Amino acid sequence: MTPRKYLTLFAVVIFAACGDVSLARGMRDFGAVTLANLSQLYSALLNPWVLVGILMLIGFFASYLSALSFADLTYVLPATSLSYILMVLLAKFCLHENVTMWRWLGVALIVAGVGFVAGGPEATPGAHKHHQIETLYGPVGAIGEVADHEVDV
């Protein structure tokens, strides 16, 4: 894994958690939306927190797709589930929500899941499209093979 790939997975975690928390913070200004006052959703779109949340979730989708382009789905999903933990921490310290013992236990299980997947390879050999890259020394093989040296190219 190169620093760029770690940064992409980190971006997925940050954008997902901050996007959801921004949306939650923005929707607090409006209260419950029901079928009777559905038009409130339009005014919610003008709320700065909601706007930031939407932009963050666009960032999340872009970085998520980028992560799927170099790593397996069964690696990306557990690895980026750290966003659930960040969401719990932000909910507790920024939104002052009550975090129960069960939720902390859930956080511990997610940490264990991330630990399991982080120790293994990020991609199944041959699963991702192979790609030729021209370097000063001629073409280099598959993306996965050059990935660890791409900073030096």
Added chain:
Amino acid sequence: MNHLAVWGGIAAVVITSTLGDVLQSRAMKEIGDLGLVQKEHGLVAVIRRVVTNGRFMLGLGFMAVGFFSLLITLSWGEVSIVGPASASLTFLANALVAHIYLKENVDRRRWLAALCVAGGVALLAH
């Protein structure tokens, strides 16, 4: 709404969300590392390759159906059941379908990771 309808709704969310995730993963595998494609051909080429990929668009459609299925199911049952059940079951379904359809190497380590994260997500609802 009875339990059968709620669990039917949860099943619809799990199936459509899993199909969305798996099809998008397949599309990204076909396109190749987006970072390297961008380095070679530019951002416009990356966007064009992604939005013109049939599997990506089909996956996006399934994700949209999954989202609206979730909204409808949430109106039938309690959020403390529908939310965690659909999220954690989607994790496990993804692992199974990724192994069968994407031919990913889902070894014991990845199964344990999927089980831990699915359990953890279910507990976050308490």
